[in-house]
Amino acid sequence: MPITAGTPLAADTPLFIVLNTGSGRHRGNEVEDSIRRVLDKAGRRYELFKVGSGSDLENAARQALQRARSEGGAVIAAGGDGTLNAVSNVVLGADVPFGILPQGTFNYFGRTYGISQDTETATRSLLDSVVEPVQVGQLNGHVFLVNASLGLYPDLLEDREAYKQRYGRSRWVALWSALVTLMRAHRQLNLQLDNGEQTRHLRTQTIVVGNNELQLEHIGIHEQTRLQQGQLVAMTARPLGTLALYGLVLRGLLSRMGEDEHVISFGFKHLRVNLSHRRRRVKVAMDGEIRWMQSPLEFRVAEQPLPLLVPRDDSLRERA
Numbered sequence: 001m002p003i004t005a006g007t008p009l010a011a012d013t014p015l016f017i018v019l020n021t022g023s024g025r026h027r028g029n030e031v032e033d034s035i036r037r038v039l040d041k042a043g044r045r046y047e048l049f050k051v052g053s054g055s056d057l058e059n060a061a062r063q064a065l066q067r068a069r070s071e072g073g074a075v076i077a078a079g080g081d082g083t084l085n086a087v088s089n090v091v092l093g094a095d096v097p098f099g100i101l102p103q104g105t106f107n108y109f110g111r112t113y114g115i116s117q118d119t120e121t122a123t124r125s126l127l128d129s130v131v132e133p134v135q136v137g138q139l140n141g142h143v144f145l146v147n148a149s150l151g152l153y154p155d156l157l158e159d160r161e162a163y164k165q166r167y168g169r170s171r172w173v174a175l176w177s178a179l180v181t182l183m184r185a186h187r188q189l190n191l192q193l194d195n196g197e198q199t200r201h202l203r204t205q206t207i208v209v210g211n212n213e214l215q216l217e218h219i220g221i222h223e224q225t226r227l228q229q230g231q232l233v234a235m236t237a238r239p240l241g242t243l244a245l246y247g248l249v250l251r252g253l254l255s256r257m258g259e260d261e262h263v264i265s266f267g268f269k270h271l272r273v274n275l276s277h278r279r280r281r282v283k284v285a286m287d288g289e290i291r292w293m294q295s296p297l298e299f300r301v302a303e304q305p306l307p308l309l310v311p312r313d314d315s316l317r318e319r320a
């Protein structure tokens with residue numbers, strides 16, 4: 001039976017928690033200890049599925065889902081947006097409530113729904129939560145919560161990850177790596193975009209598809225109403241030189257990207273992106289994680305929403 005909006009999580013619902021110990025900047029067992037402390041004190045039944053490497057996430061999520069299904073429980077993902085992505089991908093369509101304990105750098109998904117970035121607070125609010133069905137996007141059948149992209153944006157993320165490994169997790173490192181990536185961003189994609197009603201051709205360095213109001217607001221793309229109408233938002237630009245790209249990033253940092261004359265944005269429910277030339281494989285990023293996919297790329301709003309657990313008491317939701 002589908003779970004409906006506002007359904008409270010029963011007080012005896014066991015929690016099956018997938019915890020990515022590689023997420024965020026917490027040390028040692030800090031996150032695990034916080035989760036255990038709150039749940040033990042409340043006497044709530046739970047099980048932790050700890051994962052040290054991203055490649056084990058899917059397997060852990062499947063085990064957690066299996067247990068949740070057989071015991072009438074909820075699946076909880078503890079990690080950054082990449083971890084929430086991997087777990088939600090397994091949970092979507094399973095009619096099992098999905099909770100989150102955000103641990104990443106940006107936590108756009110959790111912040112949008114008022115879920116605390118403090119583990120103790122977020123765990124406590126899981127104990128008194130209700131289901132809110134939320135929209136998610138899909139790219140070739142794979143879920144994305146915040147965004148999915150191809151071209152320059154995945155390159156930026158990939159380079160940032162490499163810089164992070166070498167020089168640490170600081171904003172300056174991220175900015176420096178972005179400037180270096182943009183300096184050699186000459187590769188253009190030749191795309192055919194088809195939304196079922198019209199087809200258009202576009203030469204561009206990148207296309208980003210967003211599903212998160214907060215992120216759109218932060219970069220200054222004023223298409224939030226599209227999301228509220230049940231659409232996704234595509235953002236792209238005609239090919240730009242290095243200086244114009246720097247200008248674009250600067251506008252993004254100042255929340256004014258929508259004012260850039262080169263930016264094109266539009267809403268859609270379904271968009272097929274064909275890559276011309278004989279390129280079949282393309283690098284994409286989904287919620288910050290890179291993978292390769294085959295063209296054509298089908299972006300769509302998922303038919304079923306995700307039954308997200310949010311604090312029952314609206315005043316306990318944190319304003320992003």
Ligand SMILES: Nc1ncnc2c1ncn2[C@@H]1O[C@H](COP(=O)(O)OP(=O)(O)OP(=O)(O)O)[C@@H](O)[C@H]1O
Binds near residue numbers: 086
């Ligand atoms: N869907 C996924 N597939 C494979 N690996 C993943 C996936 N999600 C996360 N990982 C890996 O797990 C680690 C933690 O990622 P996660 O996104 O949870 O936290 P984070 O990187 O600290 O967050 P942020 O991206 O906000 O900084 C990273 O090494 C990441 O590459």
